[in-house]
Amino acid sequence: MQIAIGLVLALMSAVAVNWAYSREHDAAARMPTLSMRQPIRFVSLLLADHRWLMGFAMETTGWIAYVVALRMAPISLVQAVCASGIAVLAFATAHGHPSRLARHEQVAVVIAIVGLGLLALSLVDTHQSDQPPDPASVTIWLLCSVGAAGLLTASGLRLARGPALGLAAGLLFAGGDISAKLVSYGGVWFVAVIALIVCYALGTSVLQAGFQHGDALTAAGLATLATNVVPIAAGFVVFGEQLPHGAKGVLQLAAFASLVVSAAVLARTTTPSGARRDRQAGTAR
Numbered sequence: 001m002q003i004a005i006g007l008v009l010a011l012m013s014a015v016a017v018n019w020a021y022s023r024e025h026d027a028a029a030r031m032p033t034l035s036m037r038q039p040i041r042f043v044s045l046l047l048a049d050h051r052w053l054m055g056f057a058m059e060t061t062g063w064i065a066y067v068v069a070l071r072m073a074p075i076s077l078v079q080a081v082c083a084s085g086i087a088v089l090a091f092a093t094a095h096g097h098p099s100r101l102a103r104h105e106q107v108a109v110v111i112a113i114v115g116l117g118l119l120a121l122s123l124v125d126t127h128q129s130d131q132p133p134d135p136a137s138v139t140i141w142l143l144c145s146v147g148a149a150g151l152l153t154a155s156g157l158r159l160a161r162g163p164a165l166g167l168a169a170g171l172l173f174a175g176g177d178i179s180a181k182l183v184s185y186g187g188v189w190f191v192a193v194i195a196l197i198v199c200y201a202l203g204t205s206v207l208q209a210g211f212q213h214g215d216a217l218t219a220a221g222l223a224t225l226a227t228n229v230v231p232i233a234a235g236f237v238v239f240g241e242q243l244p245h246g247a248k249g250v251l252q253l254a255a256f257a258s259l260v261v262s263a264a265v266l267a268r269t270t271t272p273s274g275a276r277r278d279r280q281a282g283t284a285r
Contacts, residue, residue: 003123006072007081009065011116014085016062021207021220023055028211046208056204063200066177071184074130076235076256079177080119083228083259086221087112108265115258122244122252130239132185138178138238142195145175145230146202153206162214163222165206170226172203177231181239225263232256 027049046052069078087109094100101109152168176199182192203223210219235241243249 003073003077003127006069007077007119007123009069010073010078010081011084013062013066013069014082016058016065017082018085018220018224020055020057020059020062021223023058024052024208025211025215025220027052027055028208031212033212042205042208067180067184070177070181074235074241075178075181075239076130076232076241077119077123079228079231079235080256080259081116083224083232083263084112084116086224086263104265108262111258111265112262115255115262117255118251118258119255122248122255124248126244126248130181130235130241132182132189133238133240138182138234141234141238142175142178142199145171145178146199149175149202149206160214162210162219165210165213166219166222167226169203169207169210169219170223171230172199172206173223173227174230174234175199176203177227178234178238181231221263225260228263229260232260 028046031045031049046056066078066082090101090105090109149168149171152164152171176196179192179196179199182189183196207219207223210223213219243252
């Protein structure tokens with residue numbers, strides 16, 4: 001029952017956070033060019049925009065629900081549910097009209113729903129748990145995530161700026177999520193709150209910059225993909241989680257695969273369609 005409640009909270013968190021991403025994107029896209037080399041101006045522009053503040057407040061509310069979920073369920077299960085939140089983002093960018101989504105986006109939303117169903121079936125009459133990781137292993141994992149994010153933000157890479165910044169933000173958020181799980185263990189692990197603050201602060205800054213170089217579904221979609229895939233992997237590699245035995249283990253693997261594939265498809269850069277065409281036309285005017 002505790003795990004089930006945790007996963008319901010994770011779903012609520014996913015809805016809140018991805019709705020917030022769409023609001024933050026619309027606000028950031030209308031701002032003057034943001035540069036992390038001018039942090040005071042960067043922050044002041046964000047805080048002066050009421051629409052962005054509303055989105056950030058909703059994102060914070062979702063994050064609190066996520067932290068509670070981490071205390072009640074293993075990180076891989078929580079992140080798998082959170083991965084479905086990108087479907088919420090797709091609907092938000094389409095302003096609640098599924099017909100405005102491209103065909104592959106509609107299919108991806110269905111895949112996400114199927115993945116959630118498979119995950120629910122895999123949890124019937126099972127009990128999964130995690131354990132505090134080896135400090136050296138989790139430190140290396142976090143450093144690699146932050147280092148990869150730093151490389152992606154470097155302007156010298158031959159990557160489209162919006163997707164690169166979105167992916168970098170996702171890696172930083174993943175580091176923050178893993179740190180949040182560490183803090184949930186209490187005791188000496190509370191020191192991870194430092195990494196939590198640093199990763200989330202940098203991730204939020206990078207994502208706002210990414211919003212100025214691409215639409216919400218591309219930048220936040222890639223961020224969501226990395227934010228969920230990396231901690232799912234960490235759950236098994238670092239936190240000692242194990243799949244259920246037999247058919248339920250197969251169901252859970254299929255659920256993980258469905259949710260990750262859905263996020264990857266929705267995050268794919270495509271020719272703007274539906275709501276994105278409308279928004280770009282409005283911006284041009």
